[in-house]
Amino acid sequence: xxxxxxxxxxxxxxxxxxxxxxxxxxxxxxxxxxxxxxxxxxxxxxxxxxxxxxxxxxxxxxxxxxxxxxxxxxxxxxxxxxxxxxxxxxxxxxxxxxxxxxxxxxxxxxxxxxxxxxxxxxxxxxxxxxxxxxxxxxxxxxxxxxxxxxxxxxxxxxxxxxxxxxxxxxxxxxxxxxxxxxxxxxxxxxxxxxxxxxxxxxxxxxxxxxxxxxxxxxxxxxxxxxxxxxxxxxxxxxxxxxxxxxxxxxxxxxxxxxxxxxxxxxxxxxxxxxxxxxxxxxxxxxxxxxxxxxxxxxxxxxxxxxxxxxxxxxxxxxxxxxxxxx
Amino acid sequence: xxxxxxxxxxxxxxxxxxxxxxxxxxxxxxxxxxxxxxxxxxxxxxxxxxxxxxxxxxxxxxxxxxxxxxxxxxxxxxxxxxxxxxxxxxxxxxxxxxxxxxxxxxxxxxxxxxxxxxxxxxxxxxxxxxxxxxxxxxxxxxxxxxxxxxxxxxxxxxxxxxxxxxxxxxxxxxxxxxxxxxxxxxxxxxxxxxxxxxxxxxxxxxxxxxxxxxxxxxxxxxxxxxxxxxxxxxxxxxxxxxxxxxxxxxxxxxxxxxxxxxxxxxxxxxxxxxxxxxxxxxxxxxxxxxxxxxxxxxxxxxxxxxxxxxxxxxxxxxxxxxxxxxxxxxxxxxxxxxxxxxxxxxxxxxxxx
Numbered sequence: 001x002x003x004x005x006x007x008x009x010x011x012x013x014x015x016x017x018x019x020x021x022x023x024x025x026x027x028x029x030x031x032x033x034x035x036x037x038x039x040x041x042x043x044x045x046x047x048x049x050x051x052x053x054x055x056x057x058x059x060x061x062x063x064x065x066x067x068x069x070x071x072x073x074x075x076x077x078x079x080x081x082x083x084x085x086x087x088x089x090x091x092x093x094x095x096x097x098x099x100x101x102x103x104x105x106x107x108x109x110x111x112x113x114x115x116x117x118x119x120x121x122x123x124x125x126x127x128x129x130x131x132x133x134x135x136x137x138x139x140x141x142x143x144x145x146x147x148x149x150x151x152x153x154x155x156x157x158x159x160x161x162x163x164x165x166x167x168x169x170x171x172x173x174x175x176x177x178x179x180x181x182x183x184x185x186x187x188x189x190x191x192x193x194x195x196x197x198x199x200x201x202x203x204x205x206x207x208x209x210x211x212x213x214x215x216x217x218x219x220x221x222x223x224x225x226x227x228x229x230x231x232x233x234x235x236x237x238x239x240x241x242x243x244x245x246x247x248x249x250x251x252x253x254x255x256x257x258x259x260x261x262x263x264x265x266x267x268x269x270x271x272x273x274x275x276x277x278x279x280x281x282x283x284x285x286x287x288x289x290x291x292x293x294x295x296x297x298x299x300x301x302x303x304x305x306x307x308x309x310x311x312x313x314x315x316x317x318x319x320x321x322x323x324x325x326x
Numbered sequence: 327x328x329x330x331x332x333x334x335x336x337x338x339x340x341x342x343x344x345x346x347x348x349x350x351x352x353x354x355x356x357x358x359x360x361x362x363x364x365x366x367x368x369x370x371x372x373x374x375x376x377x378x379x380x381x382x383x384x385x386x387x388x389x390x391x392x393x394x395x396x397x398x399x400x401x402x403x404x405x406x407x408x409x410x411x412x413x414x415x416x417x418x419x420x421x422x423x424x425x426x427x428x429x430x431x432x433x434x435x436x437x438x439x440x441x442x443x444x445x446x447x448x449x450x451x452x453x454x455x456x457x458x459x460x461x462x463x464x465x466x467x468x469x470x471x472x473x474x475x476x477x478x479x480x481x482x483x484x485x486x487x488x489x490x491x492x493x494x495x496x497x498x499x500x501x502x503x504x505x506x507x508x509x510x511x512x513x514x515x516x517x518x519x520x521x522x523x524x525x526x527x528x529x530x531x532x533x534x535x536x537x538x539x540x541x542x543x544x545x546x547x548x549x550x551x552x553x554x555x556x557x558x559x560x561x562x563x564x565x566x567x568x569x570x571x572x573x574x575x576x577x578x579x580x581x582x583x584x585x586x587x588x589x590x591x592x593x594x595x596x597x598x599x600x601x602x603x604x605x606x607x608x609x610x611x612x613x614x615x616x617x618x619x620x621x622x623x624x625x626x627x628x629x630x631x632x633x634x635x636x637x638x639x640x641x642x643x644x645x646x647x648x649x650x651x652x653x654x655x656x657x658x659x660x661x662x663x664x665x666x667x668x669x670x671x672x673x674x675x676x677x678x679x
Binding site for chain 2: 089090091092093094095099101103108109111113116117118119120121122123124125126127128130131137149153154156157160316317318319320321
């Protein structure tokens with residue numbers, strides 16, 4: 001494993017974790033007034049995938065999108081300002097946590113209706129093909145999205161056209177509070193790829209280097225015209241479906257299951273691995289944290305100091321500007 | 327300018343001119359390049375413009391609408407065609423949740439310049455799932471533009487305007503207009519997507535209508551004229567917005583309003599027009615407005631029931647005449663049609679309109 005890539009991936013894992021921790025810590029102040037789906041525990045898939053992506057590659061996501069956005073290079077200040085509902089937010093405060101966007105880095109949008117951005121990502125991949133470019137599109141979604149028809153329709157079309165798209169399923173075992181057993185038969189999500197005529201692979205989504213290896217194959221394949229792949233990463237959400245707390249009191253998942261997954265913390269596991277390999281010293285690990293903490297503090301200060309949108313913003317952007325306004 | 331085209335041929339000509347003039351544009355839909363070409367409206371386009379401009383697609387109305395959005399985000403200008411509105415119901419998620427909102431909810435960073443054609447079927451037993459006219463659903467959703475061109479002239483101009491517009495635009499086309507002729511300029515031109523048109527002048531009552539019901543309203547105006555009532559007919563054309571400048575000016579002249587739409591009256595276009603007119607032009611109304619739309623029940627298939635289901639010119643004329651206490655003066659309806667049923671387009675509605 002290349003040292004620089006390892007260090008970068010660790011930094012990304014840690015950064016996403018600390019951003020989400022900081023949001024969770026401050027959410028109770030009731031100033032971030034929108035549904036916020038934290039990805040603590042699920043940091044490895046976006047980091048391992050994004051390590052292969054160019055800035056001009058495209059990413060689409062769903063509701064639990066902070067990690068996808070940050071790993072692709074999305075602007076942290078604009079993300080936090082968006083969650084705080086400020087005019088400086090990445091969507092001018094009109095989208096919130098569930099509708100992040102940063103076109104400068106190819107983060108093309110996120111939306112919470114599970115499978116709905118999958119087809120949009122496939123369309124972007126089709127446009128890439130039509131334009132004869134060598135970019136790829138990545139669509140992130142959860143296990144629940146694979147139960148919506150639009151997922152299968154999009155997979156089918158991507159396969160018919162051999163499009164440069166990578167379907168990345170983060171399987172965290174629950175759709176809100178509903179377990180896999182009541183929703184899907186016993187087979188890997190990745191097995192659905194076969195039905196749609198494309199390769200499908202499952203890997204440990206808490207091991208960032210496993211993610212990295214699998215994603216590298218799929219992305220390289222897509223980039224040279226080999227067509228789409230479905231990657232399933234098994235992982236686990238630590239926090240409640242939406243919000244800053246743990247939700248063990250709801251009793252839909254067992255404390256033993258939760259504890260077992262926490263033992264397999266993707267960020268700690270990678271830190272330990274890099275320490276074992278002498279890739280990073282304790283001092284370097286500390287420096288990384290210091291840098292990130294400072295960046296996060298600055299971003300929160302920026303967000304909280306930013307103005308709210310002017311009242312006139314209510315009726316802008318209903319239609320594009322050259323068109324009639326409502 | 328004297329060239330006449332059928333409505334369906336005006337659509338095809340618009341498609342061809344859009345494909346010729348804008349290399350970003352493409353047409354997609356189940357059966358679009360097929361041998362019948364969506365009732366002739368896309369026939370031969372693939373041969374003329376190539377397989378990378380004119381596409382067939384899987385029967386995946388939901389995802390393919392999202393796919394079209396994805397291509398639009400990267401600068402393409404898709405036109406998607408649904409042979410029946412009823413199939414487009416499968417595309418409501420991407421249309422309503424995504425396409426209508428991407429410009430607004432991403433703070434103006436995204437545009438979704440799609441055009442979607444939805445065709446409303448009628449007659450020959452189209453029945454409950456091949457005849458729905460659900461334009462009110464779409465007009466209810468902020469961010470979509472919804473138009474219902476009635477004439478061959480307007481369908482060409484509105485399709486070209488839609489393709490050039492950066493907003494998502496839905497054209498709702500009534501199948502019974504397809505064989506109707508009108509004067510259509512040969513060059514590419516646009517018709518505004520937000521303006522109604524006065525298509526007959528009158529002083530006694532305003533008959534506002536959408537799409538095919540505009541032709542029924544024109545026929546009703548002839549019936550009314552026969553008993554000395556002069557109706558003004560307003561073709562609404564746009565639902566987003568309802569053009570109150572044109573409509574309210576007509577009501578100011580006539581003081582009376584009958585609204586007709588191809589969809590259900592309840593919670594429909596007629597309901598919206600009547601409600602908004604009572605807000606904007608109440609002082610000019612001499613009597614309560616009337617709605618002429620489909621009853622609140624599914625479309626029956628047998629002509630014995632479908633003929634009772636669809637309102638016609640006589641219903642519009644009666645509603646208008648009643649406002650002037652002249653209903654008894656209307657002659658009985660001429661229902662003579664080949665075979666006796668009313669489940670085919672009125673052969674006397676051939677145009678030019």
